[in-house]
Amino acid sequence: MGAGGSKTIIAGGLKHCTLWKADRSPSCRAVMMALDALNLSITEVDVNMDKGEHKSPELTTLNPLQTLPIFKDRELILNDSHAISMYLANRYSTSDQLLPRDPGRMSVIAQLMHFDSGILYPRYQMAANPILYENCNFVMPQHVCDIECAYNDLETMLAGKTWLAGDTTTLADISVAATVSTLNVLVPIDHTRYPRLSSWLDQMSEEIYFITANKTGLGEFTRRIGELSEVENENCT
């Protein structure tokens, strides 16, 4: 493991906060984007998952589930990217733009984050893990269909909206963008079938925090998948 990223222990940062992360992981990139979008600097530590560093005794003590990211702020330890991002916004942001404080507006963000947790991320794992860890070299047809269904849901959710929760970007867009930009490597988003989703991802890709905190890890994931697979994209209409 080693300190990594461009914002490691910089002056004015939250020196009591540490993030253990792997750039390849979409959930780690979601937190990294949230940090940049919130203009917060914390200690970031790169963890090499291929070397099993996330299963080291030190990190297992912090997170017995042996997953990344891991976030620590003094006595508080969290391992879910959505909880970490919401905590950072609630605890350290003076603006409520990325996470509105109004219960109704906040609940819409929370709902989209649960869509990411419950639908998008499991489908990412089911499609990617056989390639990354089980010598499979393609996305299985059923998993392609499941991902297409999720794209269809997102296309529906984006009707009449530029961003997922309305007129401005929020933590919901950031969490979903981390996962969807990664799914897009496995099952490319057809812009004729999903014009709103495709346009949304294009716009997210131009956000400065997407460029600073998602692009490198997404490129790393793309190369790794390219080395291991012949990604197929079968239609399942």
Place this chain on the structure above:
Amino acid sequence: MGAGGSKTIIAGGLKHCTLWKADRSPSCRAVMMALDALNLSITEVDVNMDKGEHKSPELTTLNPLQTLPIFKDRELILNDSHAISMYLANRYSTSDQLLPRDPGRMSVIAQLMHFDSGILYPRYQMAANPILYENCNFVMPQHVCDIECAYNDLETMLAGKTWLAGDTTTLADISVAATVSTLNVLVPIDHTRYPRLSSWLDQMSEEIYFITANKTGLGEFTRRIGELSEVENENCT
């Protein structure tokens, strides 16, 4: 569809709030328990999923994803049980016992709810849906193993604690109890392998809101599974 439940449009209730629900669904029961635990009364409408009522034009307009529950409070419409429960607590509860307002403590609740969304609920769906909708009459061995892994994670999380987030019950216990009590029908929790989880579920089962809002629907689910399957419980150590 028909108005249902014991608290329909009672005096002093939140008459501008409506919940469309099916008692069989764990996510609906999570919201129903949260309502009872928060001592809130709203209009509740029973939806017969076997008759496809959740796909009616009226409900599809409210929720294009055609899932239950659906919650409406004036202009706000939500379909994720965790977002609904958090909204109810944030918006209408004067107590912070079930959902602490402190960002750190709230983030722990949020994290547990994302564990429910991202791990428990998808495993419930993968195990139950083939029985409920695809003429399968057992829980497939891989799904048994996945559920046992989730039990193991919960056993780890409960180390040194009575409740999931510490000393008192919170919305996290309620959401997880709705799902785990249902998983327990499909893959019974072995109290020798998971003593803390087993004890936690026993204690949750005695909470008044579990009895008023979870027990009936859980019984309905248990009978339905019993009619359709020969639930197996294979060890996968």
